[in-house]
Amino acid sequence: MAKDHAKNFPALNSDATYTLGRTSHETTRLIEQSRIYGGSTHRLCKRAGISKGMRVLEIGSGAGDVALMLAELVGPTGQIVGVDVNAEILDTARQRATDAGLQNIEFIADDARSLAFSEKFDAVVGRFVLMYMADPGEAFATLITHLKPGGIAAFQEPEYTLYPAFRHPDTPLMNQLITWILAVFEHSGAHLDKGIGLYQVFVDAGLPPPTMHLESPIGAEKMWAGYRYMATIFQSLLPLLEKYGLATAEQVGVDTLASRIRQEVIASKRPFFLPLHVTAYSTLPT
Numbered sequence: 001m002a003k004d005h006a007k008n009f010p011a012l013n014s015d016a017t018y019t020l021g022r023t024s025h026e027t028t029r030l031i032e033q034s035r036i037y038g039g040s041t042h043r044l045c046k047r048a049g050i051s052k053g054m055r056v057l058e059i060g061s062g063a064g065d066v067a068l069m070l071a072e073l074v075g076p077t078g079q080i081v082g083v084d085v086n087a088e089i090l091d092t093a094r095q096r097a098t099d100a101g102l103q104n105i106e107f108i109a110d111d112a113r114s115l116a117f118s119e120k121f122d123a124v125v126g127r128f129v130l131m132y133m134a135d136p137g138e139a140f141a142t143l144i145t146h147l148k149p150g151g152i153a154a155f156q157e158p159e160y161t162l163y164p165a166f167r168h169p170d171t172p173l174m175n176q177l178i179t180w181i182l183a184v185f186e187h188s189g190a191h192l193d194k195g196i197g198l199y200q201v202f203v204d205a206g207l208p209p210p211t212m213h214l215e216s217p218i219g220a221e222k223m224w225a226g227y228r229y230m231a232t233i234f235q236s237l238l239p240l241l242e243k244y245g246l247a248t249a250e251q252v253g254v255d256t257l258a259s260r261i262r263q264e265v266i267a268s269k270r271p272f273f274l275p276l277h278v279t280a281y282s283t284l285p286t
Helices: 024-048 065-074 087-099 136-146 160-166 172-188 198-204 225-243 254-268
Strands: 055-059 079-084 105-109 121-127 147-158 211-215 277-283
Touching: 024 065, 024 121, 024 147, 024 211, 024 225, 024 277, 055 065, 055 136, 065 079, 065 087, 065 105, 065 121, 079 087, 087 105, 121 136, 136 147, 136 198, 147 198, 160 172, 172 225, 172 254, 198 277, 225 254
Parallel strands: 055 079, 055 121, 079 105, 121 147
Antiparallel strands: 147 277, 211 277
16 A cells, blocks of 8 residues: 655644543543444445545544444555554554554554645545544644545534433433533533534535434443443543542442443433434535
């Protein structure tokens, strides 16, 4: 696979604190996240029209899950270029691509907003990345300059402003978890409304109004993976929860959190909701 040659431009505005940290545990959480949200990301990319032979730029690659999925979609005649500011986590992504026998993926450790590429892309994809950028609209407008005419933009972002709607008197633990999640993201400077806000991001950048879907992983089965995943979220959030004075490790109780959520679901007969997210896609005018 031909390598991309990228060059740097001046640093951009200060972004929000990456709320979930950059530890080895966070790498594990990102892989678990893809098991929960991977289906909706795959549907987004298929609906958007990403297919065999395409050259795709993927933003915020993390442990590589989205890039691995995209590599399967574009096949050996396509190419994936994944970018992430965290050089260490890309070592994991590269190893996973090697283990999967995929030779059509390249990972670059840098800020995608400050890169130039020798060739344009057929699509640009991002999952849960714009919410952390200082100016999501400006970032998006920069990212789509890497697209060919008629190229696809496909993004997926959380919508935290709707999460409080799932509070209920019979689910005090879920209510508390929602309160903590909203508070820590607000303190970090992250954008809580980037899911629904994708519409404005797309049209302000000159794209046609995007096709959008709102989804949320929801479960009540005894062995549902979402209980454990919420515990991994809070293990990653804990340093900032304590830093901002929002909660202590004892209050959160990460070690027993999954089982306590499960018990509340059984007792209340109300399913448990993970954070909602919005998918959006559109194409650059030709």
